[in-house]
Amino acid sequence: xxxxxxxxxxxxxxxxxxxxxxxxxxxxxxxxxxxxxxxxxxxxxxxxxxxxxxxxxxxxxxxxxxxxxxxxxxxxxxxxxxxxxxxxxxxxxxxxxxxxxxxxxxxxxxxxxxxxxxxxxxxxxxxxxxxxxx
Numbered sequence: 542x543x544x545x546x547x548x549x550x551x552x553x554x555x556x557x558x559x560x561x562x563x564x565x566x567x568x569x570x571x572x573x574x575x576x577x578x579x580x581x582x583x584x585x586x587x588x589x590x591x592x593x594x595x596x597x598x599x600x601x602x603x604x605x606x607x608x609x610x611x612x613x614x615x616x617x618x619x620x621x622x623x624x625x626x627x628x629x630x631x632x633x634x635x636x637x638x639x640x641x642x643x644x645x646x647x648x649x650x651x652x653x654x655x656x657x658x659x660x661x662x663x664x665x666x667x668x669x670x671x672x673x674x675x
Contacts, residue, residue, distance in 0.1 A: 604632065605644055613654045620654055623647035 606629075609621025617625050624632070628643055635643070661669075 602633065603637070603640055603644070605647055615655065616650070616653055618650050618654050620656070623650035623654065 605622040605624065607621045609619065611620045612618070612626060613620055619625075619629065622629075624643065624647070628635075632640065
């Protein structure tokens with residue numbers, strides 16, 4: 542009987558995991574739709590013609606984002622891309638020239654960001670200990 546109860550527990554856990562994954566996927570899809578809507582709104586404000594909807598799904602925007610998205614509290618720069626919160630928030634509204642000028646500054650900014658030390662992995666620890674013995 543306990544085996545059947547354990548299986549039911551696993552099935553319940555799997556069902557909850559599937560529901561959670563579906564919820565995450567739905568949120569990601571909504572974010573994509575919101576971004577497309579925001580881009581369309583910006584284009585309409587700037588008077589950019591729609592063109593053929595089959596040819597253009599979304600405007601391509603250059604971005605230095607590498608999906609790390611963690612801000613260094615000392616400098617105010619993102620650990621991943623080097624932008625400030627304000628620049629990240631206004632990135633869509635910026636002109637391509639402004640974006641390029643910000644992107645030109647990013648390598649110097651990333652040099653100023655103090656990197657967090659990485660946790661030593663088990664493999665690295667074992668290698669270090671093996672090398673210390675020999």
